[in-house]
Amino acid sequence: MRITPKSLVAGVRWRVDKLYERLPRGVRVWMTNRTLNSRIRRGQTSYDRTRLMRTFREALQTLATRNPGAPVGAYLEFGVYHGTSMSCMHAVRAEAGLSASMRMFGFDSFEGLPESAASEDEGVWAPGMFVSSVEFTRSNLRRWGVPDGDITLIKGWFNESLTPETRARHDIQHASVLMVDCDLYSSTQSVLAFAAPLIRQQAVFVFDDWDSGDLASKDMGEARAFREFLAAHPEFSAEELSGLNYKDKAGPRVFLVMRA
Numbered sequence: 665m666r667i668t669p670k671s672l673v674a675g676v677r678w679r680v681d682k683l684y685e686r687l688p689r690g691v692r693v694w695m696t697n698r699t700l701n702s703r704i705r706r707g708q709t710s711y712d713r714t715r716l717m718r719t720f721r722e723a724l725q726t727l728a729t730r731n732p733g734a735p736v737g738a739y740l741e742f743g744v745y746h747g748t749s750m751s752c753m754h755a756v757r758a759e760a761g762l763s764a765s766m767r768m769f770g771f772d773s774f775e776g777l778p779e780s781a782a783s784e785d786e787g788v789w790a791p792g793m794f795v796s797s798v799e800f801t802r803s804n805l806r807r808w809g810v811p812d813g814d815i816t817l818i819k820g821w822f823n824e825s826l827t828p829e830t831r832a833r834h835d836i837q838h839a840s841v842l843m844v845d846c847d848l849y850s851s852t853q854s855v856l857a858f859a860a861p862l863i864r865q866q867a868v869f870v871f872d873d874w875d876s877g878d879l880a881s882k883d884m885g886e887a888r889a890f891r892e893f894l895a896a897h898p899e900f901s902a903e904e905l906s907g908l909n910y911k912d913k914a915g916p917r918v919f920l921v922m923r924a
Contacts, residue, residue, distance in 0.1 A: 693776075697793070719870065719918065723868040734865060744796075745801070774797055776795035778821055786884065816834060850889075871916060871919070873915050
């Protein structure tokens with residue numbers, strides 16, 4: 665068999681991957697976090713930001729079409745990480761002339777995924793994945809044109825920060841677009857319980873990791889939490905908005921949630 669440069673590179677990559685798989689999971693998480701943070705510093709994102717901006721534009725247009733003249737509530741993001749999607753919504757908000765009326769809130773532990781990740785969703789996720797400090801996230805947001813005063817970042821584990829007290833403290837009474845990027849089933853449960861009183865007539869929910877690791881097909885993760893939420897709250901119905909996937913994978917799903 666003739667060895668070509670292409671086959672040599674493939675062979676080296678295979679060996680590196682095998683060595684990587686043998687490392688303790690905590691070490692792999694640390695290495696992945698460093699790699700992803702380095703990519704962000706170089707201006708590389710995991711998906712095309714313009715595609716997510718299109719999703720947000722369509723979300724706002726859907727809300728306006730379905731309920732003309734209704735006030736637009738806040739944008740809530742659960743799982744801010746590097747701030748990519750937050751910056752996309754900030755740009756779309758400005759385009760739509762909503763900068764003065766649509767407040768933006770981002771919730772994140774800023775310590776990565778919690779310890780429960782080790783025992784949830786068949787171990788698709790791991791504790792400590794997706795770490796970004798508040799300072800690093802704010803620096804990314806500034807680089808993408810988001811001034812510090814334009815958004816509110818709320819640090820804390822969701823079971824501690826997503827409370828009625830938080831809603832009251834920040835006077836969050838109405839939400840129109842919600843980005844659910846917290847991955848875990850339990851975290852999504854906390855998000856939906858927090859969000860339920862904020863849905864007036866309608867709201868758009870973007871689930872970023874709906875079927876990552878085939879979780880939706882196994883009735884796990886964000887999909888399971890949403891199914892259980894709708895079953896427990898018959899006052900809400902959901903309509904999937906097709907054609908709004910912004911990643912080259914099956915992960916995201918977008919729904920219009922309506923109060924009966």
